[in-house]
Amino acid sequence: MAHEKLKDLSRRLEQTRKAQLGGDSQRREEGSALGLATRAITELVVGIAVAMGIGWLLDRWLGTKPWLMLVLMPFGFAAGVVNVMRLSQSKQAEELMGGKAGAEPAKPVVDDEDED
Amino acid sequence: MATTATDSVSGETAGSEGHSAIDPIHQFEINPIIPITIGDIDLSLTNSGLWALIAVALVSAVMLAAPRQLIPTRLQSVAESLYELVFGMTEEVLGPQGRAYFPFIFTLFAFILAANLLGLIPGAFTVTSHIIVTLALALMVFVGATIIGFIKHGAGYLKLFVPAGVPAPLLPFVVPIEIISYFIRPFSLSIRLFANMMAGHMMLKVIAGFVIMLGVFAGWLPLMALVAIYALELLVAVLQAYVFALLTCLYLNDALHVDH
Numbered sequence: 001m002a003h004e005k006l007k008d009l010s011r012r013l014e015q016t017r018k019a020q021l022g023g024d025s026q027r028r029e030e031g032s033a034l035g036l037a038t039r040a041i042t043e044l045v046v047g048i049a050v051a052m053g054i055g056w057l058l059d060r061w062l063g064t065k066p067w068l069m070l071v072l073m074p075f076g077f078a079a080g081v082v083n084v085m086r087l088s089q090s091k092q093a094e095e096l097m098g099g100k101a102g103a104e105p106a107k108p109v110v111d112d113e114d115e116d
Numbered sequence: 117m118a119t120t121a122t123d124s125v126s127g128e129t130a131g132s133e134g135h136s137a138i139d140p141i142h143q144f145e146i147n148p149i150i151p152i153t154i155g156d157i158d159l160s161l162t163n164s165g166l167w168a169l170i171a172v173a174l175v176s177a178v179m180l181a182a183p184r185q186l187i188p189t190r191l192q193s194v195a196e197s198l199y200e201l202v203f204g205m206t207e208e209v210l211g212p213q214g215r216a217y218f219p220f221i222f223t224l225f226a227f228i229l230a231a232n233l234l235g236l237i238p239g240a241f242t243v244t245s246h247i248i249v250t251l252a253l254a255l256m257v258f259v260g261a262t263i264i265g266f267i268k269h270g271a272g273y274l275k276l277f278v279p280a281g282v283p284a285p286l287l288p289f290v291v292p293i294e295i296i297s298y299f300i301r302p303f304s305l306s307i308r309l310f311a312n313m314m315a316g317h318m319m320l321k322v323i324a325g326f327v328i329m330l331g332v333f334a335g336w337l338p339l340m341a342l343v344a345i346y347a348l349e350l351l352v353a354v355l356q357a358y359v360f361a362l363l364t365c366l367y368l369n370d371a372l373h374v375d376h
Contacts, residue, residue, distance in 0.1 A: 006186075034351070035359050038308055046304040051296050072296070078289075079297035083304075 033096055036087065043083040051076020139325075140318035144245055164249070167241040171230035179226070198226065202361060209365040210372065217368055220260075224253065225361035232313060232353035236346070244356075245313040247306060254306035257364045265371035276374050305363055312356050316349045 055069030062068070087093060148160035182195035202222045206214045228244060235242025243249055265273040277294040278287065323345060326338035 035355050038312060042304045042308040046307055047300050050300045050303050075292050075296055079293045079300060082293055083297050
């Protein structure tokens, strides 16, 4: 008896939730787009910085200034680009850019990076 | 009118650049509140430490004080939706294996969220606007994930740096790139959070300075911008806490499942 009531409640909750999610799904998408953008930018910038940092430390240790730093810089750039490419293949990015708008309320921004 | 406002705001800045109403850096200054020194080590409770403690207290209060009723109160809804958000994310990224790491990820998320949001209270200190704080959090994740990876897979964890299906002549290029992209992680994780928080708070301060400089007649224009940017900063505060937790999950996922 109480069980029936609960089922009814959860059904109505689900309905309300769906209705409300439909309403603010656009704002949510904008939010996760901003998240993706900040991730992409930091990957690119930090990639170069970290590679040059590693190079600088190795140089100081091996006394080969400034060669390792210069050699590692393009590798850092490449690593940043690789990370951004992986980011763009992630589920989250596909949801945002695939244009499946309206088909279903955007899922809460949970993604899964494809790392193969 | 502008000069009096300038003088009153710049107050204690002793910079060589003279005085200006806009001093966006001042808010990041760390001041000891209760000086404590043990030996040569300065263990003072600073404004940063105080706000970190307040963040911990806030999270604990929300999670512990929330009643456990069938029909939730507002507070209980907050606690439950935070829990469900992080639990859903952990399950989706890490699978059932990830449950063991859920407490850690939730703690991290809740702490960063609370610190970010508390920082938006005027006059409060933003704990996460200092790189040393975010770097410490990120290194915890990075070192932890690396150790877990080696425990679970032994030397097999190094396969992470050698992607399957890459022809041998390309390996000298691919392996360094993979290694660098692995070591980027703690830095991109920490710099993203710190830079977002710091830039946002500096922007708020600069525009708030405009409001005072322009006074009653034109000041309402930057004031409107200030309100809009404050709303954006609320979004950024939540979003960056979420992104931090999400990336923690992704890095742990790499540690748990190397060979897929």
